[in-house]
Amino acid sequence: MRIKELSDRTGVSARLLRYYEEQGLLSPRREENGYRHYDEAQVPRVQQIRSLLNAGLTTEIIRAVLPCLADAASSRYPAPDFVSRIREERGRMAERFEFLSKNLQAIDAYLDALVPQ
The missing domain is CATH 1.10.1660.10 (Multidrug-efflux Transporter Regulator; Chain: A; Domain 2)
Structure with missing residues (x-):
């Protein structure tokens, strides 16, 4: 294409x-x-x-x-620096995910309060 x-x-x-x-x-x-x-x-x-x-x-x-x-399954990049860098990025992603998850919960609570079920 x-x-x-x-x-x-x-x-x-x-x-x-x-x-x-x-x-x-x-x-x-x-x-x-x-x-x-x-x-x-x-x-x-x-x-x-x-x-x-x-x-x-x-x-x-x-x-x-x-x-x-x-x-x-295969490790093409066994260099410790690379693994460390990816672990750091994963940690940052996990922090962002937690932050977004808390915001999503807050928005859900807000919507629940606005629209009674």
Whole structure:
């Protein structure tokens, strides 16, 4: 599929898709005319990239983590610095998740108070 179709299917602008390619997160094949061609596997990959970005990870960390997520059972990055960095990011994600969870509970309580059941 071309970049427009991937954009339509994922809800991610073509501009961002080109940026993801520039950052090494996507690797489309190039056709003879220079157009990018994405295979079907890129749809969930773009969704995964968006999810990780929304969780607060940087594209640099995502680039390093994506291969691990594809095959979580194997450790391709055993370097202690890398593992430590990912643990720190995981800790930050857990803190954000807890904060968002508390906000969600507060909003639910507010809505329950507004709309009697």
